[in-house]
Amino acid sequence: MSPNDRSNTASDSRERTRAEVLAAIRAEPEIARIDLAVRTGVSPATITAITQEMIRAGLIEEVASEAGRSGGRGRPRVSLKLRGAAHLIAGIKVSFRTLSIVLIDFEGKMLAEDTRPLSAPRLSPEGLLTDIRHLLADATARIGRSTADISGLGIGLAGTIDAVSGFVHWSPSLTERNVHLRDMFEAALPMPVFIDNDANLVAKAEQLFGEAKDVRDFIVVTIEQGVGMGIVINGEIFRGTRGCGAEFGHTKVHLDGALCRCGQRGCLEAYVADYALLREADISLPVNPGLPPERRLATLFEAARRGDPTARSITQRASRMFAMGLANLVNIFDPSLLILSGERMSHDFLYSDEVLAAMHDAVVQVDAPPPEVKIHKWGDQMWARGAAAFAVEGVSEIAVRRLAQNV
């Protein structure tokens, strides 16, 4: 090991300690130095030194804590918290037809939010950049700031995305494959950019402000145009080796089964996605193919509710395939919590009591309670908040790296 290697490794170790300390501060509204030492296993002397650096760098601040006073006597204990004003953070969710944005401060306080139409459902990377540029300018202007004030931008979009390298293997929102989207956006925008699969960002949002607070292992299945999945193991998003994991919608539920938009056969999506339902409805139901998809779907669901046998056969097959797919996830991950999440869960055929009962029946039977299932309908703003939370982590990492290198 050369002296150079060693000093890099020592700097890595300093960085890791600082990252743990900042993460522990971020995890609580406020925390005393002594609790920080206990929580992180770092010595109180080191905690004092590191937090002093962070205060000087403007990342955190001291607050007088009421919690530390025992029985109202004694002087108030001093705690630490993130300094909201340290950074302005933006999170954007790219949907099928819309872009949603939130602006938050470093503490996570919401400063602004907006949703507007995309200029087209599928865009070139340059086209998406233009839409995002306008959205950033307008959203920051509304709070008297500018794009240049943003310290970090998180972006979530559907597709197969390597979040570590910011590389988009494929996304339904883009006309091109294999795009170094983060590098391209960072070259054109004044702040660091963090890109991830949107279902991963939903998982992050569920963990930070949703149904999965303090849950270490959980799975989020998102239902939108397609079926997405976010996996959290030991508190961290699991991404696979190439950033290509969690492709729940393209797990196969039938050998040589229905044709999927991905070109393969038997994918779960080919049974439960909107296009899969419409493909069947178009065969045998009197649904006008000239109408927009939403109208045709509404007609199908209405017919199923009325008891039309063909319509019921269509939605029931989708329900049963979805239940089988969910059961497979439970059989593999044995999570404590499974969240079905997304804006477009307006039709309950994918999460009705029957679906959940069918799922339970297909899980390996042991004399222990099955995982809890939560249904969480929410809109694009929550996905954007997940993207912003991802950017907060990224900006924290950059700040911590700077601190560790300056020691």
Added chain:
Amino acid sequence: MSPNDRSNTASDSRERTRAEVLAAIRAEPEIARIDLAVRTGVSPATITAITQEMIRAGLIEEVASEAGRSGGRGRPRVSLKLRGAAHLIAGIKVSFRTLSIVLIDFEGKMLAEDTRPLSAPRLSPEGLLTDIRHLLADATARIGRSTADISGLGIGLAGTIDAVSGFVHWSPSLTERNVHLRDMFEAALPMPVFIDNDANLVAKAEQLFGEAKDVRDFIVVTIEQGVGMGIVINGEIFRGTRGCGAEFGHTKVHLDGALCRCGQRGCLEAYVADYALLREADISLPVNPGLPPERRLATLFEAARRGDPTARSITQRASRMFAMGLANLVNIFDPSLLILSGERMSHDFLYSDEVLAAMHDAVVQVDAPPPEVKIHKWGDQMWARGAAAFAVEGVSEIAVRRLAQNV
């Protein structure tokens, strides 16, 4: 937080630091104190104190290291390594018809191995204990030791097992469900006992002495009587919340499909296990049902090789279902390495080139190399070594807890 809570947490933190240090020593044949400090991020002063404790406790020892000498000059650097004589460890694999044992020292050096018949394929917990007692007594006697000298016993068996609590929800080797097997064995034997699903122990063996050294994320699929899976994420075995995850053999590959021994329909095992193949062969092939299963299977495989259309149809369906199941694992986990492992992989219909090609075709297509697939045929001794390695970790944990409490 009461003062008591705080002191427990501080002891936890001491324990965690010591566990990291011992794990770092275990990971290398030998390691210098300064490298240990760099590797763990623990200060050199603390490393000196902790390693001194461990030397006093007899867990590790100093060795003169040649590696530290630059150009042959200077005095040899002192390194640390595990002390082999510190503990005698046993690992046992419970198979369908046999028990295999290895005895190793604390460094992992093999001292003895043996395999003998189980008194019956399915036993009461007491019956299994009796068989294990005899095996331990005989194996230790052969190296001039006794059962009382064993510091830890690891046991791997098939089934749904919560390794953390040592609770067996269900195992094909036991006549009873819901057995606190570890507690029962520990009450009857003089050493701590560690029990896990056998496929998890294969994963541990692959990680320590097999095909997955230095691989952080990989999956092992085992093919024996049934289909097992071990998942390693970030270097750790992933067990799920209740210890009921990784049930690959009971993921469903066909809605309302073939009946499985578990009572459910469409499980992967119901298409690829021996009983599934024989069920089909018995319908239409001239295979004498009076013969033992191995002979009937051999006849089926021979007929398929000869090109008999029915026999080929039977094995090919199994191949294709297995390929689809493997593809689903890759789509979900995106591992860098997939190992197909086990003693009974004598017939290649589950891992032929065609199977692997079919798997690749059913994986989400990106312009990045697919995971590496390794075929690793090995016998029960390697499973037993995995069980022993699990016990080494358990014994290390106990030793570290003692050290941390005595500080």
